[in-house]
Amino acid sequence: MQAVRAKIASRSLNPGAKLPSIRGLATAMRVSKSTVVEAYDRLAAEGVIRSRPGSGFFSAAPSAPLSLAELAPRLDRAIDPFWVSRQSLEAGPGMLKPGCGWLPAEWMPDEDIRRALRHLARTRDNGRLTDYGTPLGLPALRQFLSRRMADQGFHAGPDQIMLTESGTQAIDLVSRLLLQPGDAVLVDDPCYFNFLALLRAHQAKIVGVSYTSEGPDLLAFEAALAEHRPRLYITNSGLHNPTGATVRAATAHKVLKLAEAYGALIVEDDIFADFEVDAAPRLAALDGLDRVVRIGSFSKTLSASFRCGYIAARTDWIDRLVDLRIATGFASTPLSQDLVFNVLGSSTYRKYLDGLRVRLAKARADTVRRLRELGIEPWLEPEAGMLLWCRLPDGLNAADVARRALQDGVVLAPGNVFSLSQSAGDFMRFNVAQCTDERVFQVLQRAMRTTP
Amino acid sequence: MQAVRAKIASRSLNPGAKLPSIRGLATAMRVSKSTVVEAYDRLAAEGVIRSRPGSGFFSAAPSAPLSLAELAPRLDRAIDPFWVSRQSLEAGPGMLKPGCGWLPAEWMPDEDIRRALRHLARTRDNGRLTDYGTPLGLPALRQFLSRRMADQGFHAGPDQIMLTESGTQAIDLVSRLLLQPGDAVLVDDPCYFNFLALLRAHQAKIVGVSYTSEGPDLLAFEAALAEHRPRLYITNSGLHNPTGATVRAATAHKVLKLAEAYGALIVEDDIFADFEVDAAPRLAALDGLDRVVRIGSFSKTLSASFRCGYIAARTDWIDRLVDLRIATGFASTPLSQDLVFNVLGSSTYRKYLDGLRVRLAKARADTVRRLRELGIEPWLEPEAGMLLWCRLPDGLNAADVARRALQDGVVLAPGNVFSLSQSAGDFMRFNVAQCTDERVFQVLQRAMRTTP
Numbered sequence: 072m073q074a075v076r077a078k079i080a081s082r083s084l085n086p087g088a089k090l091p092s093i094r095g096l097a098t099a100m101r102v103s104k105s106t107v108v109e110a111y112d113r114l115a116a117e118g119v120i121r122s123r124p125g126s127g128f129f130s131a132a133p134s135a136p137l138s139l140a141e142l143a144p145r146l147d148r149a150i151d152p153f154w155v156s157r158q159s160l161e162a163g164p165g166m167l168k169p170g171c172g173w174l175p176a177e178w179m180p181d182e183d184i185r186r187a188l189r190h191l192a193r194t195r196d197n198g199r200l201t202d203y204g205t206p207l208g209l210p211a212l213r214q215f216l217s218r219r220m221a222d223q224g225f226h227a228g229p230d231q232i233m234l235t236e237s238g239t240q241a242i243d244l245v246s247r248l249l250l251q252p253g254d255a256v257l258v259d260d261p262c263y264f265n266f267l268a269l270l271r272a273h274q275a276k277i278v279g280v281s282y283t284s285e286g287p288d289l290l291a292f293e294a295a296l297a298e299h300r301p302r303l304y305i306t307n308s309g310l311h312n313p314t315g316a317t318v319r320a321a322t323a324h325k326v327l328k329l330a331e332a333y334g335a336l337i338v339e340d341d342i343f344a345d346f347e348v349d350a351a352p353r354l355a356a357l358d359g360l361d362r363v364v365r366i367g368s369f370s371k372t373l374s375a376s377f378r379c380g381y382i383a384a385r386t387d388w389i390d391r392l393v394d395l396r397i398a399t400g401f402a403s404t405p406l407s408q409d410l411v412f413n414v415l416g417s418s419t420y421r422k423y424l425d426g427l428r429v430r431l432a433k434a435r436a437d438t439v440r441r442l443r444e445l446g447i448e449p450w451l452e453p454e455a456g457m458l459l460w461c462r463l464p465d466g467l468n469a470a471d472v473a474r475r476a477l478q479d480g481v482v483l484a485p486g487n488v489f490s491l492s493q494s495a496g497d498f499m500r501f502n503v504a505q506c507t508d509e510r511v512f513q514v515l516q517r518a519m520r521t522t523p
Numbered sequence: 524m525q526a527v528r529a530k531i532a533s534r535s536l537n538p539g540a541k542l543p544s545i546r547g548l549a550t551a552m553r554v555s556k557s558t559v560v561e562a563y564d565r566l567a568a569e570g571v572i573r574s575r576p577g578s579g580f581f582s583a584a585p586s587a588p589l590s591l592a593e594l595a596p597r598l599d600r601a602i603d604p605f606w607v608s609r610q611s612l613e614a615g616p617g618m619l620k621p622g623c624g625w626l627p628a629e630w631m632p633d634e635d636i637r638r639a640l641r642h643l644a645r646t647r648d649n650g651r652l653t654d655y656g657t658p659l660g661l662p663a664l665r666q667f668l669s670r671r672m673a674d675q676g677f678h679a680g681p682d683q684i685m686l687t688e689s690g691t692q693a694i695d696l697v698s699r700l701l702l703q704p705g706d707a708v709l710v711d712d713p714c715y716f717n718f719l720a721l722l723r724a725h726q727a728k729i730v731g732v733s734y735t736s737e738g739p740d741l742l743a744f745e746a747a748l749a750e751h752r753p754r755l756y757i758t759n760s761g762l763h764n765p766t767g768a769t770v771r772a773a774t775a776h777k778v779l780k781l782a783e784a785y786g787a788l789i790v791e792d793d794i795f796a797d798f799e800v801d802a803a804p805r806l807a808a809l810d811g812l813d814r815v816v817r818i819g820s821f822s823k824t825l826s827a828s829f830r831c832g833y834i835a836a837r838t839d840w841i842d843r844l845v846d847l848r849i850a851t852g853f854a855s856t857p858l859s860q861d862l863v864f865n866v867l868g869s870s871t872y873r874k875y876l877d878g879l880r881v882r883l884a885k886a887r888a889d890t891v892r893r894l895r896e897l898g899i900e901p902w903l904e905p906e907a908g909m910l911l912w913c914r915l916p917d918g919l920n921a922a923d924v925a926r927r928a929l930q931d932g933v934v935l936a937p938g939n940v941f942s943l944s945q946s947a948g949d950f951m952r953f954n955v956a957q958c959t960d961e962r963v964f965q966v967l968q969r970a971m972r973t974t975p
Contacts, residue, residue, distance in 0.1 A: 112870035118670035131670060156849045160658050179653035188644035192637045201631035203827040206612050218570035218583060236688055239853040247724065252704065268850035272699065375655040377829075377858040397608045398720035401691040404856065406829040418564035 072110045074100065076119065079130055090120060090128040151488065152268040154473075158482045167514070169505045170473070170484030172263075172312070173375060174457065178430070178504055180414065180423045184374060187413035191406070204405035206393040208234025208381075212412040216381055220365070224356035227383040231360065233392055234403050238342050238368035238380040239265060242305065245338055245364050245382060246273045247395050255301035257335070259287055261460070261489035261498070263312040266305050279491035282314060284451050286322035289329070296333035303336050309351030310343035313489045313500040314460040315453025320352040327358050341367040346456040348428055360385055369411050372424060377407035431457055434503040441512050442501065445519065450498070459501040460486075467522055469499045475518035481511060483518075524562045526552065528571065531582055542572060542580040603940065604720040606925075610934045619966070621957045622925070622936030624715075624764070625827060626909065630882070630956055632866065632875045636826060639865035643858070656857035658845040660686025660833075664864040668833055672817070676808035679835040683812065685844055686855050690794050690820035690832040691717060694757065697790055697816050697834060698725045699847055707753035709787070711739055713912070713941035713950070715764040718757050731943035734766060736903050738774035741781070748785035755788050761803030762795035765941045765952040766912040767905025772804040779810050793819040798908040800880055812837055821863050824876060829859035883909055886955040893964050894953065897971065902950070911953040912938075919974055921951045927970035933963060935970075 078084035090096070093111065097104045111128050114120045121131045159171035191199065207213060213229035220227045235241040250256065252274035258266050260279030270277050278299045281288045287306070295301065304326075308318045318326075330337055339354045344367060355365040360383060368380035382392060396403070414420050438459060439449055446464035453459070463469055469485035476483050486498025505511070530536035542548070545563065549556045563580050566572045573583045611623035643651065659665060665681035672679045687693040702708065704726035710718050712731030722729050730751045733740045739758070747753065756778075760770045770778075782789055791806045796819060807817040812835060820832035834844060848855070866872050890911060891901055898916035905911070915921055921937035928935050938950025957963070 109870065112873075113868060116870050116873050117868045118667060118674065131673075153846050153849060156853070157658060157845070160655055160849070160854060173655060176650040176653050179649065181649045181652050184652045185644045188640050192640035192644070197631065197633045198628040199828065200633050200636045201628050201826045201828050203612055203625065203822075206609060215570060221583075222570065236856065237853055239851065243851040265850065265853060268846070272847060272850040370655075374653045374858075375854065376651065376653050376861075377856055378854070393609070394605050394720070395724060397605060397612070398717065398724040399691065399695040401608070401689055401717060402612060402827065402830070404688065404829055404859065406826075406859070407856065409828075416565060416569045418561065418568050421564075421568050 072114055075110070075114055079119065084130045088130045089126075090130065092127060152264040152271075155264060155482070155484045155488050156268075158477065162482055166480045166482060167505065167508055167511050168482045169501050169511050169515075170482045170499075171502055171505060172458075172484075173371060173502075174427075174504045178427065179374060180372075180420055183414045183417055183420050183423065184410065186417070187410045190413055191409060199405070199409060202405065203401070204234075204403040204408065206397060206402070207232065207389070208403045209405060209408035209412060212379075212408050212415075213381075215412065215415060216383070220355070220383060223350065223353055225353070225359050227355075227360055227365070228386075231383055231386055231389055233382045233384075233389055233396070234408055235366075235368075235380040235382060235396070236400070236404060236407075237370060237378040238340060238366055239269065240400075241366035241368070241380040241382045242266070242269060242338060242340065243272075244392055244395055244399075245366065245384070246270070246275070246303075247399070248388060248392055249336060250275055250302060254303070255299040257292070257295055257299070257301045257304040258491060259306055259311065260491050261313050261486065261495050262305070262491070263307070263340075264488040267491060270305075277491055281492075282311065282316070284314070284316045286316070286318035287326060289322065289325050292326065293329050296329055296335060300333065301335050303338060304330060305338045305340065306354075307340050307343065308353055309341065309347055310453060310456040310458070312343070313458055313484070313486075314450060315456050315458045316451060317351040317454060318354075323352045323354055323357055327354060327362075330362060335362075337363045339363050339365050341365060342371060343456050345369075345372045345424055346428065346431065348455045355383070364388070369415070372427065373411060373414055373420075377404070377410055379404070379407045379411045428455060431455065431504065434507060435459065438501060438503040438506045441506070445512065445516055447499070447515075457502050457504045459503060461499050461501060463497045463499060463519065466497050467519055468496055470496070471522045472499070472515070472518045475522055476514050479514040479517065481514040481518075483515070524566055527562070527566055531571065536582045540582045541578075542582065544579060604716040604723075607716060607934070607936045607940050608720075610929065614934055618932045618934060619957065619960055619963050620934045621953050621963050621967075622934045622951075623954055623957060624910075624936075625823060625954075626879075626956045630879070631826065632824075632872055635866045635869055635872050635875065636862065638869070639862045642865055643861060651857070651861060654857065655853070656686075656855040656860065658849060658854070659684065659841070660855045661857060661860035661864060664831075664860050664867075665833075667864065667867060668835070672807070672835060675802065675805055677805070677811050679807075679812055679817070680838075683835055683838055683841055685834045685836075685841055685848070686860055687818075687820075687832040687834060687848070688852070688856060688859075689822060689830040690792060690818055691721065692852075693818035693820070693832040693834045694718070694721060694790060694792065695724075696844055696847055696851075697818065697836070698722070698727070698755075699851070700840060700844055701788060702727055702754060706755075707751040709744070709747055709751075709753045709756040710943060711758055711763065712943050713765050713938065713947050714757070714943075715759070715792075716940045719943060722757075729943055733944075734763065734768070736766070736768045738768070738770035739778060741774065741777055744778065745781050748781055748787060752785065753787050755790060756782060757790045757792065758806075759792050759795065760805055761793065761799055762905060762908040762910070764795070765910055765936070765938075766902060767908050767910045768903060769803040769906060770806075775804045775806055775809055779806060779814075782814060787814075789815045791815050791817050793817060794823060795908050797821075797824040797876055798880065798883065800907045807835070816840070821867070824879065825863060825866055825872075829856070829862055831856070831859045831863045880907060883907065883956065886959060887911065890953060890955040890958045893958070897964065897968055899951070899967075909954050909956045911955055913951050913953060915949045915951055915971065918949050919971055920948055922948070923974045924951070924967070924970045927974055928966050931966040931969065933966040933970075935967070 259282040473483040484500040486495030711734040925935040938947030
């Protein structure tokens with residue numbers, strides 16, 4: 072197969088040209104005829120070559136090459152909420168990504184996943200391999216989540232939980248259910264940049280509330296409620312993105328009371344729960360899923376290659392969410408749910424999480440020290456997690472620094488992609504798990520020096 | 524683990540009660556202490572029991588049971604576009620589903636999937652198991668699709684192809700890109716019921732065009748274009764759902780000319796391509812992705828447990844679709860794409876498809892014969908595929924028949940869920956691959972007899 076591919080790639084076998092006969096190639100390469108038959112069959116299945124009954128095999132028409140846009144970083148894109156997403160997702164293997172929001176692959180629980188894959192390959196139930204999923208998703212995983220939420224202090228029966236493809240899809244479905252174009256939505260400023268992108272896709276009127284180390288600024292929060300009468304407030308209670316802050320219990324209580332007084336609903340994105348050492352106060356726990364919708368996923372600590380998120384909400388909303396999900400995606404991905412459940416239930420995964428928290432604590436301390444040497448100061452030192460929200464020295468423009476660093480193959484996350492008011496121009500978010508390579512700091516230092 | 528679960532389920536171990544000590548249980552069950560430790564560890568990981576350091580293990584708070592709604596068919600739901608979806612997706616293992624739109628699990632290529640799972644479990648590249656996917660999706664699979672489209676006679680470079688979670692998600696993203704609330708959209712009458720559900724979610728103004736055995740009725744099509752100036756027309760060119768019809772080349776040509784004249788775009792859903800024996804004329808092939816967007820998936824012949832769809836469209840649209848996908852779902856599912864690519868490239872999968880076409884031809888002939896014995900007449904006998912669109916005798920109301928059959932555990936697909944004009948009240952769609960059990964016809968006959 073390799074030999075034929077090489078000939079086609081080097082143009083020594085032109086599109087449409089006849090391939091050597093099976094007997095001829097077998098003799099030339101000193102392999103059996105059946106080996107050549109199998110190789111030709113597979114190449115034909117892939118569409119690289121084509122069989123014409125009675126006359127042999129022919130090189131297929133070549134497909135267009137991948138564009139350079141896929142192979143090189145994009146240097147010309149505006150620094151908008153998509154900037155970090157696309158740079159991080161499109162980064163080639165040689166690039167460093169201290170700006171991205173996930174762990175390096177080698178930090179992830181690959182052995183647990185391998186075991187889950189082998190386990191699934193041995194099932195006698197073909198339906199697990201090929202059937203559509205049920206609308207709510209794998210019952211065992213929903214039972215698991217229900218118990219976990221009971222531990223967090225609120226009741227969400229398995230019927231109140233719908234599994235989704237991701238945390239982002241969870242928020243998207245909830246937004247489809249609850250928002251009309253033009254509805255006002257409150258977000259923290261700064262907040263996870265993709266909230267802004269998602270809400271723009273829903274044509275919402277986005278209103279920012281400045282975020283403190285103890286949660287949203289309550290005066291600003293109440294003023295925004297009074298002025299804009301928002302339908303929703305979207306936030307992370309534990310290990311807030313990008314700041315790493317955790318809401319105080321008293322603030323959470325006040326946020327809920329204000330939301331109730333002004334008729335706003337709340338989406339609590341619990342995506343970083345598994346990083347926590349001490350559990351943060353939870354809006355869902357105070358409220359009990361009356362006006363709070365809890366969403367989350369396993370992409371950060373288990374896998375982002377087969378993602379699985381969830382929505383926990385009032386039963387009447389879940390019923391309507393099921394119809395929306397069928398209309399817009401038909402079914403869920405039971406294979407992912409199956410793998411996630413298998414990994415979550417293993418004792419090695421729990422041990423991995425314990426080790427991960429320790430490893431992150433060390434990486435946080437190391438990264439804070441290295442950043443301080445460059446004059447970069449954390450806004451706060453989070454209790455857990457991978458994110459550090461930092462201020463650059465001398466009012467440096469973080470977007471300029473990020474553009475320069477990208478030229479050296481380093482993806483950074485400049486502050487203003489997180490800020491609706493664009494007031495975080497000298498901030499940068501760092502992922503401590505992606506800062507273990509010395510080159511990150513070398514490139515960062517050079518980029519800071521050469522930024523005017 | 525089983526013993527502890529049984530005690531909890533039978534309430535002989537109440538919530539919060541202390542479990543036997545590790546030594547005590549090991550002695551009682553004649554197993555080693557390490558076996559009990561491992562079992563307790565796993566149960567604790569699942570949240571069934573809880574460890575309190577220094578004082579042992581305790582039964583966790585029980586979670587709420589699954590509701591009856593999950594265990595029993597819903598008899599009270601209105602016959603709307605969601606009726607067939609939810610009944611089919613929620614059907615328990617004992618139910619028969621001649622109304623559903625997919626193959627039975629035992630018809631699917633499970634061995635190819637098992638091999639792909641084992642193959643993936645052996646990878647040395649952890650990123651394949653845990654990393655987020657690139658925005659467009661696995662390059663190798665896009666190259667494969669690009670070649671396949673070249674075979675169908677049109678050019679779509681890998682950069683013009685975005686992988687999605689499903690065919691439905693593909694249409695949803697295209698609708699998000701191209702539609703505003705209130706925009707008119709043409710659909711065939713009858714058409715795939717979920718097109719109606721999806722377009723309603725987008726608040727589109729849906730306009731039906733009556734469908735003939737050769738494609739849309741051209742006079743009605745032009746009249747609808749002139750009157751409603753629709754933004755989009757959504758259709759299946761090959762093996763149309765629900766009728767199994769295939770558009771004629773001359774009709775396809777005329778449809779494109781009319782769409783051009785009135786400025787309408789076209790979404791061609793090629794979901795049933797792999798069932799075809801002779802390739803249908805393709806709008807995308809005539810048009811070359813100028814005003815046609817091609818979408819498709821592998822859910823029907825490969826797996827619906829890990830789905831993978833795609834969009835092929837103009838490069839400028841793909842670029843905007845990538846941003847929309849990031850905003851609303853963040854990334855794709857590389858693990859599914861990896862498995863799909865592995866299966867598609869195997870020679871056994873091609874042999875399976877050949878066998879499947881033969882098996883379906885036989886099932887079509889058998890089902891037509893059995894239905895005719897009941898006085899049920901196919902509207903046309905399709906050249907390939909699993910769907911049969913049939914008229915019930917004596918003007919019987921198909922929704923009434925479907926409701927009665929559901930009481931006997933058989934999910935049918937009454938005609939009006941496919942019909943915007945509600946003019947298919949005496950039609951029914953059958954899936955011949957789901958009609959191999961004699962009980963289907965017994966229940967159907969009884970339901971027809973007892974329907975007034």
